[in-house]
Amino acid sequence: MRITQGCFSFLPDLTDEQISAQVEYCLSKGWAIGIEYTDDPHPRNTYWEMWGNPMFDLKDAKGVMLELADCRKAHGDSYIRFNAFDSTRGFETVTMSFIVNRPKVEPRIRMVRQEVDGRSQRYSFETVR
Amino acid sequence: MADGNTKREITDKKERYRAGVLKYAQMGYWDGDYEPKPTDLLALFRITPQDGVDPIEAAAAVAGESSTATWTVVWTDRLTACDQYRAKAYRVEPVPGRPGEYFCYVAYDLILFEEGSIANLTASIIGNVFSFKPIKAARLEDMRLPVAYVKTFKGPPTGLVVERERLDKFGRPLLGATTKPKLGLSGKNYGRVVYEGLKGGLDFMKDDENINSQPFMHWRDRFLYVMEAVNKASAETGEVKGSYLNVTAGTMEEMYRRADFAKSLGSVIIMIDLVIGYTAIQSMAEWARQNDMILHLHRAGHGTYTRQKNHGVSFRVIAKWMRLAGVDHIHAGTAVGKLEGDPLTVQGYYNICREIYNPIDLPRGLYFEQDWADIKKVMPVASGGIHAGQMHQLIDLFGDDVVLQFGGGTIGHPMGIQAGATANRVALEAMILARNEGRDIRNEGPEILRAAAKWCKPLEAALDTWGDITFNYTSTDTSDFVPQVSASM
Numbered sequence: 020m021r022i023t024q025g026c027f028s029f030l031p032d033l034t035d036e037q038i039s040a041q042v043e044y045c046l047s048k049g050w051a052i053g054i055e056y057t058d059d060p061h062p063r064n065t066y067w068e069m070w071g072n073p074m075f076d077l078k079d080a081k082g083v084m085l086e087l088a089d090c091r092k093a094h095g096d097s098y099i100r101f102n103a104f105d106s107t108r109g110f111e112t113v114t115m116s117f118i119v120n121r122p123k124v125e126p127r128i129r130m131v132r133q134e135v136d137g138r139s140q141r142y143s144f145e146t147v148r
Numbered sequence: 149m150a151d152g153n154t155k156r157e158i159t160d161k162k163e164r165y166r167a168g169v170l171k172y173a174q175m176g177y178w179d180g181d182y183e184p185k186p187t188d189l190l191a192l193f194r195i196t197p198q199d200g201v202d203p204i205e206a207a208a209a210v211a212g213e214s215s216t217a218t219w220t221v222v223w224t225d226r227l228t229a230c231d232q233y234r235a236k237a238y239r240v241e242p243v244p245g246r247p248g249e250y251f252c253y254v255a256y257d258l259i260l261f262e263e264g265s266i267a268n269l270t271a272s273i274i275g276n277v278f279s280f281k282p283i284k285a286a287r288l289e290d291m292r293l294p295v296a297y298v299k300t301f302k303g304p305p306t307g308l309v310v311e312r313e314r315l316d317k318f319g320r321p322l323l324g325a326t327t328k329p330k331l332g333l334s335g336k337n338y339g340r341v342v343y344e345g346l347k348g349g350l351d352f353m354k355d356d357e358n359i360n361s362q363p364f365m366h367w368r369d370r371f372l373y374v375m376e377a378v379n380k381a382s383a384e385t386g387e388v389k390g391s392y393l394n395v396t397a398g399t400m401e402e403m404y405r406r407a408d409f410a411k412s413l414g415s416v417i418i419m420i421d422l423v424i425g426y427t428a429i430q431s432m433a434e435w436a437r438q439n440d441m442i443l444h445l446h447r448a449g450h451g452t453y454t455r456q457k458n459h460g461v462s463f464r465v466i467a468k469w470m471r472l473a474g475v476d477h478i479h480a481g482t483a484v485g486k487l488e489g490d491p492l493t494v495q496g497y498y499n500i501c502r503e504i505y506n507p508i509d510l511p512r513g514l515y516f517e518q519d520w521a522d523i524k525k526v527m528p529v530a531s532g533g534i535h536a537g538q539m540h541q542l543i544d545l546f547g548d549d550v551v552l553q554f555g556g557g558t559i560g561h562p563m564g565i566q567a568g569a570t571a572n573r574v575a576l577e578a579m580i581l582a583r584n585e586g587r588d589i590r591n592e593g594p595e596i597l598r599a600a601a602k603w604c605k606p607l608e609a610a611l612d613t614w615g616d617i618t619f620n621y622t623s624t625d626t627s628d629f630v631p632q633v634s635a636s637m
Contacts, residue, residue, distance in 0.1 A: 020384070020386075022385070022386035022387075023349065023385045023386060023387055024316065024386055024387055026317075026318065026319040026320040026577060026580060027577050027580075027581055028577075029349055029570065029573045029574050029577045030574070030577050030578060030581060030600075031603070033581075037585075040584065040585045040586075041581070041585075044584035044585070044586075060386045061386075062382050062386055062387055062388050063388070065316065102318075103318075108504070108522075109309075109504040109522065110309060111309070112309050112312065112313060112318075113312075113313070113318045114318055114319060115318050115319030116317075116318040116319060117319065128382075128383045128384075128386055129383065130379055130380055130382075130383035138372055139372065139412065139413060140372075140375075140376065140413075141414070142375070142379040142414060144379075144382065144383055
């Protein structure tokens with residue numbers, strides 16, 4: 020199943036050229052790019068593993084793309100995403116996030132229902148391979 | 149009458165407080181030399197004085213009736229620091245191109261207002277004065293709320309930054325749709341529409357303003373089926389999803405009951421209607437803050453007093469009050485859809501919701517600068533008669549921090565609800581990608597959409613069905629400082 024987190028998951032997977040253009044956009048806004056990877060796309064899995072710190076003070080997308088290539092070498096069968104961090108007062112958060120690599124076979128997320136009071140259900144999710 | 153000048157405050161105390169009737173200006177409610185203090189609340193009214201009523205006297209009357217005055221002199225004023233309690237009209241000018249209408253600026257001392265109470269603020273500012281006989285019509289156009297006053301409010305319970313973090317959605321507008329038909333669906337049928345929309349690619353579905361708990365669908369049934377749909381769609385996509393559960397009800401007790409149930413089912417968001425009233429809104433904001441809940445406000449009823457230029461309260465003022473009162477979402481117009489609003493005026497509302505500081509911006513109807521003192525930001529919602537074919541216009545007008553709601557444009561899709569949702573999501577992502585690549589979406593938007601439609605059948609069908617639909621009517625509530633912009637570009 021195709022996980023549709025991130026802001027371009029409904030488009031065909033981005034080429035490296037397209038990814039690079041988005042990085043240029045982020046850098047032009049003064050945002051720092053962080054690379055993160057995981058094998059658990061649970062909707063509440065906020066903290067993917069960091070491939071190093073966000074890259075502050077970068078001027079050129081090439082540096083990010085080199086890091087991506089290294090990350091893919093190490094974790095090519097995982098999800099990899101780019102997060103852009105905006106330090107502007109009033110934001111100070113992730114301001115863009117998109118997937119740049121997917122595992123060959125994506126896991127499924129299974130919904131588990133637990134009967135509670137009356138007709139209410141307690142829902143939880145499990146990543147299933 | 150002192151020196152016979154009816155436009156000046158009478159300074160001789162004996163004359164001033166002799167029993168009888170004086171002009172409001174003579175009582176001290178007009179001071180053309182007044183320099184507003186940084187801690188004053190400022191209000192801009194558009195007034196239409198009755199024939200023969202001097203605009204300055206009318207402005208003084210507005211200041212008087214919205215602060216301490218009554219129709220006659222009262223000696224008990226002398227027991228108080230009445231000079232400071234009097235609001236002061238300090239500027240009056242004709243409205244450009246609108247004969248008989250005047251802009252009148254009034255300053256209020258901070259002491260006149262209870263901290264943290266929109267009810268108290270509005271009881272003063274719009275309490276009596278709009279029915280006052282010497283003016284034919286009055287409209288509250290804008291307010292400047294001093295930082296000292298802003299800081300007495302807690303503002304949005306979540307705010308748009310934290311909302312995005314909770315939803316884990318960044319870098320693009322959020323997508324929603326209102327479940328339709330708004331009345332008549334059973335709980336089970338209703339949940340079906342929610343599931344289809346969310347699975348197809350929307351982030352949110354939404355109850356409409358008048359869906360509460362009618363004979364065809366009890367509110368608990370709706371909540372249970374909707375949450376089944378939300379969670380199932382979440383599992384199918386890996387995304388956090390939500391559906392605004394409308395908890396509007398006849399009493400606060402019942403609203404709390406419904407909100408508690410929504411929370412127990414794991415909903416990320418609840419909804420209220422503007423018609424529940426300012427105090428109820430502040431109470432629900434308090435509840436939402438204590439329960440980690442995003443609070444969506446539908447502006448039901450606002451058109452009765454915001455739309456006509458000459459009388460009522462501008463929506464930009466309502467938006468300011470709601471940011472203070474504390475809502476996370478507010479419907480703020482589409483500019484291109486089926487509901488009232490010219491593009492610049494609507495952008496003004498968005499700026500009020502989202503900026504940390506609003507400079508004076510006359511074309512967008514912002515007459516005062518406003519420092520929001522870091523109070524959280526409200527996520528504006530564009531809803532009503534918009535479709536995928538307008539994606540470039542919507543993003544160009546409103547940027548990323550907005551919820552775009554395509555109700556009919558999702559559910560009315562010829563290939564079904566999921567396809568409708570997918571069409572909207574693909575149109576959105578394709579447009580954001582293109583904009584970020586540096587393309588001029590305002591002009592190239594239709595090409596970008598058509599290119600995406602080549603590989604996305606649902607988008608192609610959406611464009612074929614609605615591509616040419618526009619709502620090209622002249623807006624009623626337009627800026628007074630720019631040439632008119634047509635409603636549909």
